[in-house]
Amino acid sequence: MQQIARHDLIVIGAGSAGFAAARTARDVGCNVALVDTGPLGGLCILRGCMPSKALLASSDALADARDAKALGIHVEGTTVDMPFIAARKRALVKEFADYRIEGIERFPIYRGAARFLSPTSIAVGEATVLEAPKFVVATGSLIPASVLPGLAETGYIDSDALLEIESIPKSVVVLGGGYTACELGQFLARMGARTTMLIRSGHLLTASDDDVGNALTHYFREEGIDVVDHATLVGAYRRGTEKVVRYSVDGDEREAAGEEIFYALGRVPNVEGLGLENAGIAYDPRLGIQVDATMRTTNPDVYAVGDVTGEYMLVHVAIYQGEVAARNACMNLNESANYEIVGAHTIFSDPQVAAVGASEKALRRLGISYVSGRYDFAEHGKAQCLAKTKGFVKMMADRESGVILGACVIGPQASELIHEVIVAMAFASTADQFMRIPHLHPTLAEIWTYPAEICAAKLGMKMPGDEPIEMATSVPDTGRERLRERRG
Numbered sequence: 128m129q130q131i132a133r134h135d136l137i138v139i140g141a142g143s144a145g146f147a148a149a150r151t152a153r154d155v156g157c158n159v160a161l162v163d164t165g166p167l168g169g170l171c172i173l174r175g176c177m178p179s180k181a182l183l184a185s186s187d188a189l190a191d192a193r194d195a196k197a198l199g200i201h202v203e204g205t206t207v208d209m210p211f212i213a214a215r216k217r218a219l220v221k222e223f224a225d226y227r228i229e230g231i232e233r234f235p236i237y238r239g240a241a242r243f244l245s246p247t248s249i250a251v252g253e254a255t256v257l258e259a260p261k262f263v264v265a266t267g268s269l270i271p272a273s274v275l276p277g278l279a280e281t282g283y284i285d286s287d288a289l290l291e292i293e294s295i296p297k298s299v300v301v302l303g304g305g306y307t308a309c310e311l312g313q314f315l316a317r318m319g320a321r322t323t324m325l326i327r328s329g330h331l332l333t334a335s336d337d338d339v340g341n342a343l344t345h346y347f348r349e350e351g352i353d354v355v356d357h358a359t360l361v362g363a364y365r366r367g368t369e370k371v372v373r374y375s376v377d378g379d380e381r382e383a384a385g386e387e388i389f390y391a392l393g394r395v396p397n398v399e400g401l402g403l404e405n406a407g408i409a410y411d412p413r414l415g416i417q418v419d420a421t422m423r424t425t426n427p428d429v430y431a432v433g434d435v436t437g438e439y440m441l442v443h444v445a446i447y448q449g450e451v452a453a454r455n456a457c458m459n460l461n462e463s464a465n466y467e468i469v470g471a472h473t474i475f476s477d478p479q480v481a482a483v484g485a486s487e488k489a490l491r492r493l494g495i496s497y498v499s500g501r502y503d504f505a506e507h508g509k510a511q512c513l514a515k516t517k518g519f520v521k522m523m524a525d526r527e528s529g530v531i532l533g534a535c536v537i538g539p540q541a542s543e544l545i546h547e548v549i550v551a552m553a554f555a556s557t558a559d560q561f562m563r564i565p566h567l568h569p570t571l572a573e574i575w576t577y578p579a580e581i582c583a584a585k586l587g588m589k590m591p592g593d594e595p596i597e598m599a600t601s602v603p604d605t606g607r608e609r610l611r612e613r614r615g
């Protein structure tokens with residue numbers, strides 16, 4: 128017998144995006160229900176951000192112990208207790224998941240796989256049919272099966288499996304150079320695995336500005352990771368106890384062998400089996416569900432948020448999209464998501480990488496006239512005191528208005544340092560206004576004043592002390608409006 132229930136809004140998927148949508152809908156008085164196949168908790172908590180950062184804390188500590196000799200501290204005989212590290216990670220994940228599940232269970236929650244039957248109804252498993260005038264799809268992403276010839280037969284681990292390892296392989300071949308490959312590849316290397324990274328482009332983090340990607344590639348090589356650039360993967364096979372990856376560089380075929388292969392070539396939106404065609408929702412299996420700026424799909428009563436939309440694939444973006452969609456669905460609004468600042472991101476490699484706003488690559492592509500300023504940590508007093516001198520900060524400002532258009536950091540505490548520019552950009556600060564903000568000394572944060580000063584000088588703005596400080600929360604022509612127009 129089928130159970131039929133009705134709600135104002137049904138959210139499919141209780142991960143970061145879906146939970147944020149449900150919470151927002153409930154806050155505005157909507158009768159909202161969640162549907163999830165389980166396990167409950169979402170990717171971030173169970174197999175993403177949190178377990179990976181728990182593991183990285185251990186490899187960072189090991190690197191700090193090794194680097195301490197630069198400060199006159201000799202740490203002898205460091206050992207890695209991998210079972211302890213794995214148990215610590217498991218305990219943290221359980222704690223985070225238990226807390227999240229408590230939150231999820233405050234909503235009506237239907238357990239099972241959802242499939243659209245019509246634009247206003249879904250089946251959950253075999254026994255339940257749910258009806259609603261509006262839906263939010265938040266089913267996340269998955270790791271696609273590898274299509275590299277021979278890899279499935281050879282055997283490999285993906286990020287899900289890597290986060291569960293109890294011992295470090297002696298050697299590993301990492302396929303990919305994106306953020307997961309960088310974070311977890313460096314983790315393995317630092318914990319003792321001889322690591323080879325095969326990357327298609329000229330540097331790690333393809334989408335980053337070349338100076339950032341090249342710097343990270345250099346630092347990885349410097350610590351012994353063999354990063355092979357311009358590598359085209361050909362296939363894989365097993366040779367005794369070794370797993371071998373065949374690849375070519377400029378037509379020259381080569382091999383990389385290891386005890387394990389870490390497959391880190393990215394995730395795809397999870398759209399399979401949702402019956403999206405039954406609800407008039409357009410999607411592409413690799414690019415995800417098509418949405419407009421209001422997070423509406425091609426069916427205006429169905430919204431899609433988070434990884435399933437195929438863009439960004441970051442938790443804070445998933446949450447933001449969930450909130451926008453829920454407000455639009457429950458309050459009949461047309462609020463548009465704006466990624467100009469929300470699209471900021473960070474990579475927890477060492478040195479860390481973080482960026483907000485437009486990259487130089489994007490500014491050049493869009494034909495925006497800008498000035499930039501860069502400053503190296505090697506020249507910065509506090510970084511020298513800490514012996515953390517890898518990397519640099521960079522800021523880009525609009526040539527006409529002086530408004531900050533973007534910034535990036537590669538260096539110590541980059542994931543924290545970027546927030547200063549995120550806040551400044553949220554208030555449409557010019558480079559000139561930014562450099563006048565008081566900074567404590569000596570701090571890593573004060574490094575930002577240098578690129579800001581360089582930008583201001585290039586723009587012919589007055590230097591600090593020339594005139595009283597004037598902070599504005601809006602600037603008539605921000606330059607960012609032009610950027611938005613050109614992005615379309």
Ligand SMILES: Cc1cc2nc3c(=O)[nH]c(=O)nc-3n(C[C@H](O)[C@H](O)[C@H](O)COP(=O)(O)OP(=O)(O)OC[C@H]3O[C@@H](n4cnc5c(N)ncnc54)[C@H](O)[C@@H]3O)c2cc1C
Nearest residue numbers: 140142143144164169170171175241267433434440441442
């Ligand atoms: C190793 C790793 C590290 C990461 N680190 C970071 C980081 O440091 N910072 C960051 O911002 N991002 C990070 N991410 C990305 C981040 O985890 C994701 O962007 C985010 O969790 C996506 O949230 P979501 O709600 O879209 O999807 P999910 O959290 O995956 O939620 C989808 C939910 O839908 C459910 N579901 C699926 N299909 C159905 C169905 N048919 N019916 C019902 N329910 C269904 C699932 O059970 C799941 O609960 C990382 C990812 C990985 C893999």
